[in-house]
Amino acid sequence: MPVLAQADLRLDANPLDYILLVIYFSVVLGIGVMARRSVSTSLDFLLSGRSLPAWVTGLAFISANLGAIELLGMAANGAQYGLPTVHYYWIGAIPAMVFLGLVMMPFYYGSKVRSVPEFLRRRFGTGAHLVNALSFALAQVLIAGVNLYALALLLNLLLGWPIPLSIVIAALVVLTYTTLGGLSAAIYNEVLQFFVIVAALLPLTIVGLYKVGGWNGLVDKLTAKGAGEELNAWPATELTGISNPVLSVIGIVFGLGFVLSFGYWTTNFAEVQRALSAKSMSAARRTPIIGAFPKALIPFIIIIPGMIAAVVIPQVQALNAGQDPGGITYNETLPLLIRELLPNGMLGIAITGLLASFMAGVAANVSSFNTVFTYDLWQDYVKKDRPDEYYLRIGRLATIGGTIIAIGTAFIASGYGNIMDYIQALFSFFNAPLFATFILGMFWKRMSAAAGWIGLVAGTLGAVVIFVMADPKLLGVLDLPGQGASFVGASVAFVLDIVVSVVVTMFTKPVPEKQLGGLVYSLTPKADRTHSTTGDDAGWYRSPALLGGGVLVLTTALYIIFG
Amino acid sequence: MAEKGHKAGLFDLRLIIAVLFGIYGVVLTIVGLGFTTDADLAKADGLNINLWSGLGMLVVAAFFGVWTFTKPLVVPDEVPEAEG
Numbered sequence: 001m002p003v004l005a006q007a008d009l010r011l012d013a014n015p016l017d018y019i020l021l022v023i024y025f026s027v028v029l030g031i032g033v034m035a036r037r038s039v040s041t042s043l044d045f046l047l048s049g050r051s052l053p054a055w056v057t058g059l060a061f062i063s064a065n066l067g068a069i070e071l072l073g074m075a076a077n078g079a080q081y082g083l084p085t086v087h088y089y090w091i092g093a094i095p096a097m098v099f100l101g102l103v104m105m106p107f108y109y110g111s112k113v114r115s116v117p118e119f120l121r122r123r124f125g126t127g128a129h130l131v132n133a134l135s136f137a138l139a140q141v142l143i144a145g146v147n148l149y150a151l152a153l154l155l156n157l158l159l160g161w162p163i164p165l166s167i168v169i170a171a172l173v174v175l176t177y178t179t180l181g182g183l184s185a186a187i188y189n190e191v192l193q194f195f196v197i198v199a200a201l202l203p204l205t206i207v208g209l210y211k212v213g214g215w216n217g218l219v220d221k222l223t224a225k226g227a228g229e230e231l232n233a234w235p236a237t238e239l240t241g242i243s244n245p246v247l248s249v250i251g252i253v254f255g256l257g258f259v260l261s262f263g264y265w266t267t268n269f270a271e272v273q274r275a276l277s278a279k280s281m282s283a284a285r286r287t288p289i290i291g292a293f294p295k296a297l298i299p300f301i302i303i304i305p306g307m308i309a310a311v312v313i314p315q316v317q318a319l320n321a322g323q324d325p326g327g328i329t330y331n332e333t334l335p336l337l338i339r340e341l342l343p344n345g346m347l348g349i350a351i352t353g354l355l356a357s358f359m360a361g362v363a364a365n366v367s368s369f370n371t372v373f374t375y376d377l378w379q380d381y382v383k384k385d386r387p388d389e390y391y392l393r394i395g396r397l398a399t400i401g402g403t404i405i406a407i408g409t410a411f412i413a414s415g416y417g418n419i420m421d422y423i424q425a426l427f428s429f430f431n432a433p434l435f436a437t438f439i440l441g442m443f444w445k446r447m448s449a450a451a452g453w454i455g456l457v458a459g460t461l462g463a464v465v466i467f468v469m470a471d472p473k474l475l476g477v478l479d480l481p482g483q484g485a486s487f488v489g490a491s492v493a494f495v496l497d498i499v500v501s502v503v504v505t506m507f508t509k510p511v512p513e514k515q516l517g518g519l520v521y522s523l524t525p526k527a528d529r530t531h532s533t534t535g536d537d538a539g540w541y542r543s544p545a546l547l548g549g550g551v552l553v554l555t556t557a558l559y560i561i562f563g
Numbered sequence: 564m565a566e567k568g569h570k571a572g573l574f575d576l577r578l579i580i581a582v583l584f585g586i587y588g589v590v591l592t593i594v595g596l597g598f599t600t601d602a603d604l605a606k607a608d609g610l611n612i613n614l615w616s617g618l619g620m621l622v623v624a625a626f627f628g629v630w631t632f633t634k635p636l637v638v639p640d641e642v643p644e645a646e647g
Contacts (some may be wrong), residue, residue, distance in 0.1 A: 206612070
């Protein structure tokens, strides 16, 4: 990330704005204190005691992903690429979320595993488990570090706080409520954060649209300045960096829509953990599907502000035209627009929304890191068979340790202009092969334990090779300037994982069938895969299949309107 | 432990949302009505966004408040399952 100090982005925040900010963070900390009373076991702390209703876990499910990088990065993409950015939300999330709820959740929730790596341990044994638990824990502290660094930069930029001080204050707030209240506090705050972000961005979008003359005015203004691709979702050749339109669409559908998206949404424990904390199988299955509805609609208040900035903010116009933007990058699109459009009062809400999203992002990373560390690394490999209070204490210590490491890793993010590239690279390293292994493992009972970990390693290496070949700062032999490199890397990882897993399985012994009940489709009785439809799970509107179908129809309709 | 199930009281997330947005809504509405300058209004071509956002937040607060009181959350006091 380039240094932004020259550009003056200071927001004109007055005491009123600070009061609104302080009110929010008092509530956040209050939730931590109150949630502490409900924590008496490690399962309470790390999985909310599996007690939460579906609307809470569903909103937390998308909120955990609605971190700062997501917000600033997607608004930046909106300013740079326009409407094609919706692919990250629609094809790049909705089908995978529905698939997770309908197809995979019965195995995750039904097998009573406490984490995604634990599923791999039960299905494939130690090898795959270690590979995944270690890479996940590493990725989470790295991403938490990225989130913290971005937060500190923003605080510095907008309010003039020194960067080290911002990092410490933000980390302390997150640390306080996650250490006290565990996952419940993190999830409750994620839901609160969701509403605050909407409360910040919806008025911003309304003011912006009002100013440019509504949606039609925006379209006219973008057309007038010669926008080509920015007003159509397809074929998004600028976004992918793949100049052939057909290959670009394939890259989006297969690379983003299938491999990256399914890899992220269905196997990333920071997401799946929210569903595992639901109170019943039905609620767990509905979690990602309920989350999919706001996920389908939220690009309107993230991407449209980016597009508005492309016509009302001179610096962003300069960036679009390839001129000197005066020290601004696309990542500052959202703060610039907030400064331009919102008066004191709403300004405080907007700052609160941005900071809330940063902190909730860090909290999601930390609260999934501590679970994997406690259950999958410490309990499995370091100290087995201790009383539960011991693991509760380890969970709290892991939260503190993870936050401290995150502070240290905050500066790894500094070498990259567009933060999304960095995060996508990480995802394609770890997540893309994971989905291949899961889907093979859940539906092919013959797949062997050795194939589990060798496939994962081969796929991850494949993604790393593509990344090194495509990065201009490294080898730069593949010409993929946009975000196509991560799409291709993820696809290569996926295919390699499948091929290697199948070949290795042919030469190794299968896992004994009696160990695979509840984990593999053909060896799980139908009764164990179905959810109850009584009590709190009754009613047609609580049917996961119906809700899932509904959100797919909604997304298709959106594509038809904005395609 | 004593009774079988008690109301979640203050720690019902819906109530927390209602209170937060209630406060925000009142503050923004007042600011929008009485303390928004012409310069502020000019930023948005005359749209009083503080006022409208404040009113919107009051509606959200009312929704969650009504939901909380019409369907109170009951927390079961069962003994948690022993784990691991």
